[in-house]
Amino acid sequence: QTALMEKIVSLCKRRGFIFQSSEIYGGCGGIWDYGPLGAELKRNLRTAWWNTMTREREDVLGLDACILMNPAIWKASGHVDTFADLMRECSLTNKRVRADHVEAQAGTVLTYTGAQAPNGWRWDRAISALLKNGEHIESFRKRIRTLIAQNAGESAGKPEEIELLNETKGETLEKTVDFHPETGGALGEARPFNLMLKTYLGPTATEADVTYLRPETAQAIFAQFKNVFDSSRVKVPFGIGQIGKAFRNEVTPKNFTFRSREFEQMELEFFIKPDEAVEIISGEVAKWSEGADLSEPQPNWGWELWHRYWVDQRTKFYEGIGLGDVLEYYWQTPEDLAHYARACVDILCEFPFGTEELEGIAARGDFDLSAHQTASTKSQEIFDEELKNAAVKLTDEQKEALIQKRLAAEAAKVKGAPMPEAAVRAWFERLFKGNYVPHVIEPSAGLDRMALAVIAKAFNETEKVDEKGKKETITVLRLHPRVAPIKVGVFPLLKNKPELVAKAREVYALLKKHMNCFYDETASIGRRYARQDEVGTPYGVTIDFDTLGEKGPELLDTVTLRHRDSNEQERVKISDLLGKLLPLVS
Numbered sequence: 001q002t003a004l005m006e007k008i009v010s011l012c013k014r015r016g017f018i019f020q021s022s023e024i025y026g027g028c029g030g031i032w033d034y035g036p037l038g039a040e041l042k043r044n045l046r047t048a049w050w051n052t053m054t055r056e057r058e059d060v061l062g063l064d065a066c067i068l069m070n071p072a073i074w075k076a077s078g079h080v081d082t083f084a085d086l087m088r089e090c091s092l093t094n095k096r097v098r099a100d101h102v103e104a105q106a107g108t109v110l111t112y113t114g115a116q117a118p119n120g121w122r123w124d125r126a127i128s129a130l131l132k133n134g135e136h137i138e139s140f141r142k143r144i145r146t147l148i149a150q151n152a153g154e155s156a157g158k159p160e161e162i163e164l165l166n167e168t169k170g171e172t173l174e175k176t177v178d179f180h181p182e183t184g185g186a187l188g189e190a191r192p193f194n195l196m197l198k199t200y201l202g203p204t205a206t207e208a209d210v211t212y213l214r215p216e217t218a219q220a221i222f223a224q225f226k227n228v229f230d231s232s233r234v235k236v237p238f239g240i241g242q243i244g245k246a247f248r249n250e251v252t253p254k255n256f257t258f259r260s261r262e263f264e265q266m267e268l269e270f271f272i273k274p275d276e277a278v279e280i281i282s283g284e285v286a287k288w289s290e291g292a293d294l295s296e297p298q299p300n301w302g303w304e305l306w307h308r309y310w311v312d313q314r315t316k317f318y319e320g321i322g323l324g325d326v327l328e329y330y331w332q333t334p335e336d337l338a339h340y341a342r343a344c345v346d347i348l349c350e351f352p353f354g355t356e357e358l359e360g361i362a363a364r365g366d367f368d369l370s371a372h373q374t375a376s377t378k379s380q381e382i383f384d385e386e387l388k389n390a391a392v393k394l395t396d397e398q399k400e401a402l403i404q405k406r407l408a409a410e411a412a413k414v415k416g417a418p419m420p421e422a423a424v425r426a427w428f429e430r431l432f433k434g435n436y437v438p439h440v441i442e443p444s445a446g447l448d449r450m451a452l453a454v455i456a457k458a459f460n461e462t463e464k465v466d467e468k469g470k471k472e473t474i475t476v477l478r479l480h481p482r483v484a485p486i487k488v489g490v491f492p493l494l495k496n497k498p499e500l501v502a503k504a505r506e507v508y509a510l511l512k513k514h515m516n517c518f519y520d521e522t523a524s525i526g527r528r529y530a531r532q533d534e535v536g537t538p539y540g541v542t543i544d545f546d547t548l549g550e551k552g553p554e555l556l557d558t559v560t561l562r563h564r565d566s567n568e569q570e571r572v573k574i575s576d577l578l579g580k581l582l583p584l585v586s
């Protein structure tokens with residue numbers, strides 16, 4: 001698998017997809033530049049996301065906010081205080097590493113600090129760092145959970161050594177995990193390390209001027225929620241989507257672009273009514289159940305259904321770019337979840353280095369907007385006329401029943417302090433008048449991870465023996481036509497025949513206004529096909545003597561259209577070419 005990754009990295013450099021940043025100066029850790037083909041690939045993925053998530057929907061609007069913001073936003077969101085990873089000094093390499101990134105070599109002792117570790121560090125990531133060679137992540141997680149549960153009683157204060165078994169292959173991994181629930185141990189004390197990149201905004205470059213490069217795009221959406229709502233005549237439920245750069249001072253950037261320090265996110269905040277508002281308006285809240293119809297959003301859906309709906313929508317999106325069959329889902333357990341989250345599912349994808357997170361879809365309640373409301377003292381509530389009209393029809397008993405239901409739910413909370421009764425009652429008082437802070441479902445995807453995922457999935461190598469008996473390795477990137485950087489290669493059969501060249505140039509000019517094409521007249525036609533196969537170009541158009549009508553008038557102005565994956569060739573009229581190709585590539 002490492003060899004496969006090396007081949008992918010090498011192809012990306014050789015053919016201009018991805019370069020190491022500042023390479024001539026020895027590089028810059030965790031920062032990558034996209035070359036001509038990488039830029040096109042990313043642009044296609046970005047457009048696919050933007051169109052699917054905003055343009056093609058009536059209920060999502062776009063936003064383009066800045067990277068730099070008032071630092072008060074990062075204080076209110078919790079990033080200044082808690083956006084940290086645990087960092088350790090590795091006793092094997094003496095390197096500073098993220099606690100969950102300690103790669104286990106044969107005989108390595110990996111220290112585990114417990115499921116309740118602070119700052120969002122998750123033990124399951126430590127386990128996934130051990131998973132190599134396509135072992136099944138879920139079966140490992142289950143097994144480790146059971147082992148932790150069995151050992152929980154005795155483990156306080158003393159390390160537990162647990163041998164990991166590779167259940168799918170029936171082999172014993174020669175790795176040992178040293179579990180220590182509170183203190184850590186063999187690898188030195190774990191220290192929190194804030195991932196935000198600091199900078200100065202203003203002339204004095206003192207503490208007073210400190211701000212941060214945004215570690216996520218989402219907070220700008222929350223901070224501009226009211227402006228978008230007030231200026232766009234929308235009603236809840238609706239969403240705001242944004243694509244943009246994010247920066248994290250990752251302790252151990254690794255796996256090529258998978259974990260970078262500068263990357264791009266594509267995030268949607270989808271604002272929904274609190275379940276109580278839905279119940280007041282519709283009489284009941286439609287909840288998730290097995291087999292629920294997620295095709296058409298309904299006004300009486302509760303948060304669980306909205307959450308499932310977005311998992312479903314995002315799955316369809318990934319199917320549409322060719323990743324459908326490499327996805328897995330990890331539903332976070334109540335212990336994994338951040339205290340404000342109601343549910344979170346990680347969409348995982350099979351990469352050459354293991355099955356890892358591609359996107360997270362979280363149900364975040366009203367945590368974010370409420371945090372900004374408190375910190376800024378600016379109301380983030382919206383007024384819902386329909387809710388107000390429905391609430392006036394409620395009897396006092398009905399109102400009290402709603403309050404009691406919520407109080408019971410608060411008391412049963414697994415994480416975080418329950419809301420005090422007075423606060424619950426005050427919240428209902430506002431709700432019955434039609435006012436609430438919307439709740440949110442957040443599908444958050446990484447563009448760079450997505451680009452790497454599609455390249456890795458598409459990478460295909462075969463051995464071929466040429467006419468002289470020489471073995472040759474052929475690389476084909478089977479990229480989905482929708483994301484492929486070049487859609488069509490245009491080739492005159494011979495470059496020294498001016499009529500062929502002129503016709504090919506004409507076809508190229510016709511197509512390139514509508515899609516990214518590549519004109520190539522050098523080397524044999526087979527060689528030219530192979531060059532395009534290697535960068536994932538799905539179609540090739542060859543202009544030959546038949547095109548010029550030399551074999552008779554019926555083939556005049558027709559070309560050969562070659563399909564990369566099937567190697568099939570068909571004869572197509574030049575006048576039909578655009579109409580045939582456009583729907584295939586967009």
Ligand code: ATP
Pocket residue numbers: 216248250257258259260261263264265357358359360444445446447448449
């Ligand atoms: P991870 O667990 O891999 O660190 P995360 O859970 O911290 O990711 P989120 O904060 O939920 O990630 O960010 C949403 C998405 O942004 C991720 O699913 C991923 O696609 C992308 N992303 C996050 N951090 C990075 C990074 N350092 N490099 C590239 N993409 C990233």
